[in-house]
Amino acid sequence: MLPGLPPARRRLRAVRHQLRRRRRLIAAALAATAVASGLHALAPPPSPSVAVLVAARDLPAGTTLATDDLVAREFPEALVPSGAVRAGAGRVLAAPLSSGEVLTDARVVGPGLAEAQPGETVLPVRLPDPGMAALLRPGDEVDLVATDPGTGESRVVARDVRVLTGTADVPEAPTGQGGALVVVGLSAAEAVSVTSASLAQFLTVSWSR
Structure with missing residues (x-):
């Protein structure tokens, strides 16, 4: 402290001295604030979300969906699978659906199922024995056999x-x-x-697992 200086001058000199000591710290803080502000300005806005239907639990193929089988979840719009189903109650699952999996057209019986099988024709086939049909599971590969009810002769049609x-299960056909x-x-x-054979013959299946 210099003798003879008025008290006000001494306080001003002390303030300047403290500022010189802390100017690096202040400059670093200002620079960090500027960088943070720039990053915030450049960051893209959050992606909009949409509500989609997902399985409330593991659901097997063949399930007729009820309202409590599905729950709504918010998904980022960019991550929603193509063909997500907006209304699922009453639809029939064509393939198993895992808990939390989004319900899509490829998982239910309908036009979307055909689109999910490139190169294939999707065909409903009536089997006369419901017990035989109940043995089949999605993904099985089978041979379709047509049997003439008059002669009893059988042939593989596919x-x-x-x-x-x-x-x-379906009600009786007109025949x-x-x-x-x-x-x-x-x-x-x-x-x-297969369609031609089913008009006058019984269709059955054979397969090996």
Whole structure:
């Protein structure tokens, strides 16, 4: 402290001295604030979210969906799968759905199922024995066999046909033929053969696992 200086001058000199000592710290703090502000200005806005339906629990193929089988979850719009289903109650699962998995057209019976099977024709096939149909699981590969009810002769009309859905009991057809429907994927040519055979013959399946 210099003698003879007025008290006000001494206080001013002390303040200047403290500022010189802390100017690096102040400069660093100002620089950090400027960088943070710049990053905030450059950051993209948060992605909008949309509500989608997901499985409330593990659901097997063939399940007819009820309202308590599905729950709504918010997903970033950019992450929502293509073909997400907006209303699922009453739809039938064509493939198993894991807990938390988004419900899409490729998982339910309908037009979206055909689109999810490139190169295949999706065809519902009536099997006369519901018990036989109940043995089938999505993903099974089976041969479709047509049997003439008059002669009892059988022939294979399609080989290595892929089962896409579980079974659904159906009322009797106008011909008096009951049974169960199974949705399968096969080639267009095979679909014609199977459809023709089903008009006058009984269809059964054979397969190995």
